[in-house]
Amino acid sequence: MVEWTDAERKAITTLWGQMDVAEIGPQALIRLLIVYPWTQRHFGSFGNLSTPAAIFSNAKVAQHGRTVMGGLETAVKNLDNIKAAYAKLSVMHSEKLHVDPDNFRTLAECISVVVAAKFGPSVFTPGFQEAWQKFLAVVVSALGRQYH
Numbered sequence: 001m002v003e004w005t006d007a008e009r010k011a012i013t014t015l016w017g018q019m020d021v022a023e024i025g026p027q028a029l030i031r032l033l034i035v036y037p038w039t040q041r042h043f044g045s046f047g048n049l050s051t052p053a054a055i056f057s058n059a060k061v062a063q064h065g066r067t068v069m070g071g072l073e074t075a076v077k078n079l080d081n082i083k084a085a086y087a088k089l090s091v092m093h094s095e096k097l098h099v100d101p102d103n104f105r106t107l108a109e110c111i112s113v114v115v116a117a118k119f120g121p122s123v124f125t126p127g128f129q130e131a132w133q134k135f136l137a138v139v140v141s142a143l144g145r146q147y148h
Contacts, residue, residue, distance in 0.1 A: 011131035025065030
C-alpha cells in the first residue's frame with residue numbers, strides 16, 4: 001500500500017481538477033505513437049497510423065486517449081487502493097491485449113510531458129510534479145501487477 005502525504009493528495013487532486021481529459025489524453029497518446037512508433041503495434045485496429053498527420057487526425061487515437069484519462073480518474077478516486085481498482089485492467093492488458101508493461105511507463109512519461117507543457121511551472125510546480133510522478137508510478141505498477 002502506498003502512503004500519501006496530505007500535500008501529495010492535494011497536489012494530485014488539484015492538478016486532476018484542472019485537467020481537460022479530452023485534451024490531455026489524446027495529446028499524450030499522439031505523443032506516444034509518434035515518439036515511440038513501436039507502440040503502434042498495439043493499435044492495429046485504429047487504422048492509419050503511418051504519419052504524424054494521420055495519427056493527429058485519427059479519431060480512434062483521440063478516443064483512446066480520453067479512455068486512458070478516464071482510467072486515471074479511477075486511480076485519483078481510489079488513491080488508497082489503486083492496485084485493487086486496476087486489477088481488471090491489469091488482467092485485460094496482460095492476458096487479452098498482451099501489452100508490454102514497459103509501455104505503461106512510457107505513456108505515463110508522455111502524460112507528464114503534456115501536463116507540464118499545458119500548465120507550466122506556475123501550476124506544475126516541483127512539488128506537484130513530484131506527487132504526480134509518484135501517482136503515475138503507482139498506476140504503472142498497478143497496471144503491470146498481473147505481469148509479475
